Amino acid sequence: MKAFRSILAFLVALSLPSDVRAADVVKIAVTGPFSGGSAPMGISMRDGAKLAVSQINRRGGILVGGKKMQIEVIERDDEGKNDRGALIAQEISSMNDVSAVIGTVNTGVAVMGDKYYVQKGIVKIITPAAGSASMTQWSRAGAADLPIFRFAAHDGIQSRMVVEQAVKLGIRKVAIFHDDTNYGVSGRDDLLFQVRNQAGRLSVVDIEKFAVGNKDMTGQLIKARMAGAQAILIWGIGPELAAVASGKKKLGYNVPLIGGWTLSMSNFIDTAGPAGNGALMPQTFIEDLSVARAKPFIMAYRQAYRVARIPSPVSAAQGYDATLLLAEAIHEAGSTQPSKIKAALENLTGVVKGAIADWKKPWSKWSPANEESHEAFRRAFTVMGKVQNGRVVLADPADRAVLERGPGK
DSSP states (O other), X not given: OHHHHHHHHHHHHHHSOHHHHTTTEEEEEXXXXXXXXXXXXXXXXXXXXXXXXXXXXXXXXEEETTEEEEEEEEEEEOTTOHHHHHHHHHHHHTOTTEEEEEEOOOHHHHHHHHHHHHHHTOEEEEOSOOOTHHHHHHHHTTOSSOOEEEOSOOHHHHHHHHHHHHHHTTOOEEEEEEESSHHHHHXXXXXXXXXXXXXXXXXXXXXXXXXXXXXXXXXXXXXXXHTTOSEEXXXXXXXXXXXXXXXXXXXXXXXXXXXXXXXXXXXXXXXXGGGGTTOEEEESOOOOTTSTTTHHHHHHHHHHHTOSSOSOHHHHHXXXXXXXXXXXXXXXXXXXXXXXXXXXXXXXXXXXXXXXXXXXXXXXXXXXXXXXXXXXXXXXXXXXXXXXTTEEEESSGGGHHXXXXXOOO
């Protein structure tokens, strides 16, 4: 009889919906470059997400359909490599018990791998990858129903801010430097588009491409100076950005360096040293304890990971807030099924209090005619940061109100 009851219980369990069979945990995958040149972003994003998970689990978990469920995190290191990222996406999309994915730093990884999540209908929140192609690939393809969302200030926002900053500084001629990754090429194109929108107030006199791993930018910098560039607009990932800053100082070429948010990473700030001072970049979050909204998160992160400075504050805060939003969607869906979570993300009713903002319905129903329907950030959410003595500070003190208030929606 005992054996019969065991078999019967097993058969009953098999007959139950997957939501009920997996009722004790919610499995979430967190993917990104936890090693390699993009590691400061990947590690910070992962640790921000895991900090949110630990706080949720300590409170008992997510209330799903009347039952509290703990979150279980599955980590995968894509090393910032496109092919490895695609293999990881294939692996995760083959798992029947993963409810959603958070992460991806490198645009090329998203372009190569996200198609597997789309094919299986698995929800993914991209963060902090900002390359335009991460989302425009789906609008161009006319994707009718998309489970991919993004939680970052995309390149369209950032490139506009970079070009506007150059105009604000009275610059007339610029050089564009970019790395040879998907992110760098996409950023170059976005910058060129934004320069054209300035109706002649700004001209590009030189464009220089560099390879990942390039440690000497002397040749490119000499060409930019000879062309009369009064500022360098730069798009890339990793310590190569520092090579540009150091090269400028060595040549005595004292022109502004303005670029994407990656200029705030520790591997730029630490490698460039004093040569990095003054570099300008868009930011969705600044590690500043005097900002009341940011302080609890900063203190919790530093304590949890025993650091005096977050390697990439933007990545960490976005990973944290994205996880809180995902948890709210699972709660509102009352299910761990990806299709129901997707619908909940598009129609969130609760206000999620994060490190960056109080988020109010950041996404809406996907429209291939407007990829911003699955973009959480807008121009008004982002401020300009500046490197100053080893940290990022506000370039314009008046923007403190944005950080204190949070963008909301």
